Amino acid sequence: MSTHCCDHSHDDSSAPHHHQWTLAEVNALFALPFNDLLYLAHQVHRMNFKANEVQLSTLLNIKTGSCPENCSYCPQSAHYNTGLKKEPLMSLDTVLETAKRAKSAGASRFCMGAAWRSPRDADLDKVIEMIQAIKAEGLETCVTLGMLTPAQAHKLKVAGLDYYNHNIDTSEEHYKEIITTRTFQDRIETIENVRQAGINVCCGGIVGMGEEVEDRASMLMTLANMKEPPESVPINMLVKIEGTPLENNEAVDPFDFIRTIAVARILMPKSRVRLSAGRTAMSEEMQALCHFAGANSIFYGETLLTTENPVPAKDVAFFEKLGLTGI
Numbered sequence: 350m351s352t353h354c355c356d357h358s359h360d361d362s363s364a365p366h367h368h369q370w371t372l373a374e375v376n377a378l379f380a381l382p383f384n385d386l387l388y389l390a391h392q393v394h395r396m397n398f399k400a401n402e403v404q405l406s407t408l409l410n411i412k413t414g415s416c417p418e419n420c421s422y423c424p425q426s427a428h429y430n431t432g433l434k435k436e437p438l439m440s441l442d443t444v445l446e447t448a449k450r451a452k453s454a455g456a457s458r459f460c461m462g463a464a465w466r467s468p469r470d471a472d473l474d475k476v477i478e479m480i481q482a483i484k485a486e487g488l489e490t491c492v493t494l495g496m497l498t499p500a501q502a503h504k505l506k507v508a509g510l511d512y513y514n515h516n517i518d519t520s521e522e523h524y525k526e527i528i529t530t531r532t533f534q535d536r537i538e539t540i541e542n543v544r545q546a547g548i549n550v551c552c553g554g555i556v557g558m559g560e561e562v563e564d565r566a567s568m569l570m571t572l573a574n575m576k577e578p579p580e581s582v583p584i585n586m587l588v589k590i591e592g593t594p595l596e597n598n599e600a601v602d603p604f605d606f607i608r609t610i611a612v613a614r615i616l617m618p619k620s621r622v623r624l625s626a627g628r629t630a631m632s633e634e635m636q637a638l639c640h641f642a643g644a645n646s647i648f649y650g651e652t653l654l655t656t657e658n659p660v661p662a663k664d665v666a667f668f669e670k671l672g673l674t675g676i
């Protein structure tokens with residue numbers, strides 16, 4: 350037991366062995382002058398990572414639309430008419446071809462998303478075949494398939510899955526304004542099932558859903574205070590989708606978004622913080638500041654799940670300008 354964890358008793362083996370952040374502490378970080386916050390975050394970044402390396406993950410949506418959940422931001426929810434063309438589960442061949450192309454373009458991880466509330470066991474078996482084939486190509490694998498039981502998480506671990514993505518999306522307090530078809534606690538349980546199975550956790554959220562700064566602080570605090578913080582923390586800027594309840598939301602102030610990245614870096618020094626959705630709406634200067642603040646991963650490839658992402662050539666040129674190396 351580390352000495353600063355004085356409020357945990359010695360016989361409590363479930364207690365986290367790292368600093369537990371309070372909301373007041375996290376709010377105080379958000380309230381720092383911009384330069385002070387970025388300087389601090391960049392120091393933490395340098396102490397824990399090579400300052401100019403950025404991990405590259407490529408996404409593929411393997412099953413599109415008709416999702417029974419009502420996530421207010423999502424183009425794939427059956428509750429909203431977003432004009433998205435529905436597609437059943439992709440074939441192994443198509444997925445594998447796309448993964449090979451991602452690898453030759455320079456990605457190190459291939460992430461597959463499916464618009465499910467939770468996978469049916471027959472579908473999970475098909476996804477497992479995809480994971481095994483992609484791993485055989487020498488890529489890391491990540492999937493995001495909705496809620497998982499402990500048995501399903503175990504099956505994915507046995508198949509060799511490296512990461513599972515399941516976001517808390519926002520603060521516990523703001524969550525019910527965004528999704529009502531499942532609870533924040535449901536999200537936490539799946540994350541715990543993934544952790545228990547021994548799979549790396551990819552878990553983050555979205556900025557720009559009408560939340561207060563305190564909600565951003567609370568969301569990051571929840572992630573950082575997990576017994577083991579997620580290895581990968583995607584910070585998305587809301588992509589406004591026509592037909593969803595959030596289509597007319599106010600744009601996030603770029604500095605507030607950069608502050609969120611910086612606070613994530615300080616709270617989770619060893620995690621990869623991913624500058625995720627929303628990059629097509631960001632200037633290069635804004636993205637450069639996100640990397641200075643500690644973002645050291647991106648989604649790389651011309652599409653996210655259903656929306657646009659910068660084309661690889663643009664990211665390659667941008668990395669070249671800044672002297673960043675994609676890994």
Ligand code: SAM
Pocket residue numbers: 422423424462463464465466493494495496514515516518553554555585586587588589590626654
């Ligand atoms: N159905 C699964 C689930 O919800 O876990 C997997 C796919 S879901 C699309 C993965 C994540 O993408 C969501 O948790 C959310 O954080 C992010 N996302 C979806 N739509 C978005 C949008 N319009 N803007 C930003 N992030 C979005």
Ligand code: DTB
Pocket residue numbers: 408424462493514516553554583584585588625626653654655656657
């Ligand atoms: C995450 O946090 N962001 C990704 C990934 N995990 C699965 C998805 C972003 C989706 C953006 C909207 C779309 O393209 O549909």
Ligand code: SF4
Pocket residue numbers: 416417418419420423424425426427463464465466495
């Ligand atoms: Fe379904 Fe995931 Fe979209 Fe929510 S975020 S509607 S669970 S695909």
